[in-house]
Structure formats: structure tokens, C-alpha cells
Amino acid sequence: MFFKVLATDKQTKARRGELHLAGQIIPTPVFMPVGTQGTVKTLTPLQIKETGAEIILCNAYHLCLRPGAEIIKQLGGLHRFMGWKGAIITDSGGFQVFSLSKLTKISNNGVEFQSPIDGSKLLLTPEKVIKIQNDIGANIIMAFDECVPYPCEKDMASVAVERTLNWAARCLDSHNNEDQALFGIVQGSVFEELRIECAKHLEKMNFQGYAIGGLSVGEGSLLMNEVMDYTVEYLPPGKPRYLMGVGFPEDILHAVERGVDMFDCVIPTRNGRNGCAFTHLGKVKILNSRYKEDTGPLDEMCDCYTCKNFSRAYLRHLFVAKETLGLTLLSLHNIFYFQRLMQQIRDSIERGEFRSFKEQFFSAYKNN
Numbered sequence: 001m002f003f004k005v006l007a008t009d010k011q012t013k014a015r016r017g018e019l020h021l022a023g024q025i026i027p028t029p030v031f032m033p034v035g036t037q038g039t040v041k042t043l044t045p046l047q048i049k050e051t052g053a054e055i056i057l058c059n060a061y062h063l064c065l066r067p068g069a070e071i072i073k074q075l076g077g078l079h080r081f082m083g084w085k086g087a088i089i090t091d092s093g094g095f096q097v098f099s100l101s102k103l104t105k106i107s108n109n110g111v112e113f114q115s116p117i118d119g120s121k122l123l124l125t126p127e128k129v130i131k132i133q134n135d136i137g138a139n140i141i142m143a144f145d146e147c148v149p150y151p152c153e154k155d156m157a158s159v160a161v162e163r164t165l166n167w168a169a170r171c172l173d174s175h176n177n178e179d180q181a182l183f184g185i186v187q188g189s190v191f192e193e194l195r196i197e198c199a200k201h202l203e204k205m206n207f208q209g210y211a212i213g214g215l216s217v218g219e220g221s222l223l224m225n226e227v228m229d230y231t232v233e234y235l236p237p238g239k240p241r242y243l244m245g246v247g248f249p250e251d252i253l254h255a256v257e258r259g260v261d262m263f264d265c266v267i268p269t270r271n272g273r274n275g276c277a278f279t280h281l282g283k284v285k286i287l288n289s290r291y292k293e294d295t296g297p298l299d300e301m302c303d304c305y306t307c308k309n310f311s312r313a314y315l316r317h318l319f320v321a322k323e324t325l326g327l328t329l330l331s332l333h334n335i336f337y338f339q340r341l342m343q344q345i346r347d348s349i350e351r352g353e354f355r356s357f358k359e360q361f362f363s364a365y366k367n368n
């Protein structure tokens with residue numbers, strides 16, 4: 001049993017579940033910190049563990065470019081290579097190859113591109129993407145998909161859906177490692193009939209989980225929620241749903257309400273490194289001079305290492321002085337904040353009080 005739904009909210013589509021993988025039980029809804037190149041930036045695996053995170057996301061695209069999937073395999077796989085004892089999900093590169101490479105040439109066979117690292121010409125095909133993720137050894141791997149930019153013409157989105165479906169079937173055919181769960185990725189941009197067609201075809205292919213891709217690419221929260229409303233309907237209720245690249249606390253709450261179980265986003269760590277901390281009252285930009293003599297913690301309601309030991313004045317000093325400790329302390333707090341938010345969400349679903357939790361959250365949280 002890879003995934004179990006334990007409770008479904010009576011008033012919304014929110015559900016409390018658990019993923020069974022890598023000998024762990026991971027409660028959902030879950031937030032997965034991003035460790036693109038085999039590290040969650042500025043944090044040691046021990047610090048990541050201290051935040052409560054149990055699964056992290058790494059990128060097969062980056063890791064196959066450097067150091068190479070074969071080297072990671074030779075070194076015992078990614079868990080061993082990076083010293084992470086929790087679970088790992090890898091993204092296939094479907095998104096990164098388009099957003100990070102130059103001279104990409106896409107065909108039904110795959111994507112030809114120039115390595116941003118050494119300029120060499122490379123080709124990613126569904127078969128190669130499965131092999132790379134197999135070598136890296138993640139517990140959950142993603143199919144190779146084509147994520148179109150937003151906005152895009154319907155016929156361009158339609159071609160990308162056809163290709164995504166063709167590649168999904170080829171990924172399934174070449175995947176034969178039962179220790180790794182393979183997820184399909186729904187595309188279709190913001191076109192309802194494309195999204196439904198894609199979800200229906202992927203559902204028939206019987207993946208172990210389903211990601212909603214092609215969102216959080218500039219379409220805005222309203223359109224993102226609309227796409228989720230009609231797409232989730234066509235995904236099997238007994239399998240996990242993963243909204244890729246999301247997101248801010250408010251977007252996570254809207255998505256949980258629509259039945260999403262899994263999330264990943266660079267926001268907690270990227271904003272942490274830019275001096276932006278998440279708190280239950282909204283975002284705190286620590287470099288603001290108002291914090292110069294502020295003796296209080298980042299968030300009165302937080303009991304993370306950063307909030308228990310350091311004042312806002314000290315954290316501001318670290319950022320003004322460009323001390324790297326500031327990057328670590330704010331990243332630590334932000335990941336902890338997201339883990340605590342997910343714990344509160346899970347508890348509220350269990351109590352049948354998700355909707356009131358969401359209302360309480362928004363009444364306190366000033367999205368400044």
C-alpha cells in the first residue's frame with residue numbers, strides 16, 4: 001500500500017493521508033523542501049531533519065549534468081551521496097530543461113539541448129530520464145513531461161499534451177524498479193478540455209501517483225485554482241496528488257482545499273536567503289530598519305531553533321553584515337514554518353475543522 005487516505009474533510013475536498021515509502025510513513029498533506037543539486041541550500045541533513053521534513057525534492061536534470069547519475073550510483077545512490085536518511089523525490093527534468101537550457105530542440109523522441117555547464121549537446125528521452133532517476137535512486141520519480149509557458153496558444157498546449165502522454169507511456173514501459181514509485185504529470189495549460197483529456201489518459205495508465213504540472217508558471221492564483229477544480233475531479237481518489245512548484249502558504253491552503261496532497265517549492269529557502277521570513281502574521285523582511293533593535297523572535301508562535309535563540313535585531317545584523325549564518329537561520333525557520341503549517345493543516349482535517357483553520361489563518365496572515 002503506497003498511499004492511504006485516512007480522513008476526508010466533510011465541507012471541502014481536503015484529505016488527510018499517508019505515503020508509505022522507504023520504510024517510512026509520511027503524513028499528507030506534505031510539504032517537500034527543494035534540494036535541487038542534492039542539497040537543501042545552506043542546511044545540513046541534520047538541520048533539515050530538525051525542521052520535521054521527511055521527504056525532499058532533488059532534480060534529475062541538474063544531477064545528471066553534474067556530477068552525473070552514474071557517479072551518484074557508483075557512490076551508493078543519492079541518499080548515501082548526500083547523507084539524507086529520509087525519502088527523496090526527483091523531478092524528471094521536464095520543466096528544468098526548458099527553463100534552464102539553451103538551444104533546446106524538441107521532437108517526439110525527446111529534447112536536445114546544450115548543457116548550461118559545459119556547452120555539450122545532450123539528448124533527454126523518456127527512457128534516459130527513467131534510467132537517470134533509477135541510477136540516482138529516489139523513492140518517487142517523475143515521468144518526462146513538456147511544461148508549456150503561460151500564456152500559450154491552445155494548439156501549442158495540445159501538442160505538448162500529446163507529447164506528454166506519449167512520453168508518459170514510454171516512461172512506464174521502461175520503468176521496472178518496484179522500489180521506486182512513478183508519477184504521471186498532467187499538462188494542458190489553462191484549457192479545461194486538454195487538462196481533462198490528459199488526466200483521463202494518464203489515469204488509465206495506472207501510475208502510482210499523479211502530479212499537476214504546468215501551473216505556478218505566472219498564471220496567477222485564480223487560474224491555478226480553477227485548473228485544479230476541474231483537473232482533480234479526473235484523478236483517482238486513492239492515489240496521491242502532487243501540485244508541482246507550489247508554493248506560498250495561501251496557495252497551499254487553496255490547493256489542500258481542492259484535494260491536493262503533496263507540494264514542493266523553493267520559496268522557503270530562496271526567500272530565506274533573501275532575508276524574507278514567513279510568520280503567522282505574514283512575511284517579515286528582516287533587513288527593514290524597523291527591526292534594528294527588535295529583541296523579539298521572528299515569530300512569537302514559532303519554537304524553531306532560530307526563534308528560540310536569536311532576536312530579529314541579531315538576524316538583521318547578520319544580513320546587513322552579509323554573514324552566511326543569516327542564510328541558514330532564516331532558511332531553517334522558513335522550512336520549519338512550512339512543516340508546522342502542514343502539521344496544523346493535517347490536524348485540522350483530522351478534527352473536521354479545516355475550513356475554520358483556513359479562515360483563522362487568513363484573518364491573521366497579512367499578505368504584505
Ligand SMILES: CNc1nc2cc3c(=O)[nH]c(N)nc3c(CCN)c2[nH]1
Nearest residue numbers: 091094095147213214215216244245
Ligand atoms: C515554481 N513553479 C513550478 N511550476 C512547475 C511545473 C512543472 C511541470 O509542469 N513539470 C515538471 N516536471 N516540473 C515542474 C516544476 C518543478 C517542480 N519542482 C514546476 N515548478
Ligand SMILES: [Zn+2]
Nearest residue numbers: 302304307333
Ligand atoms: Zn522560527
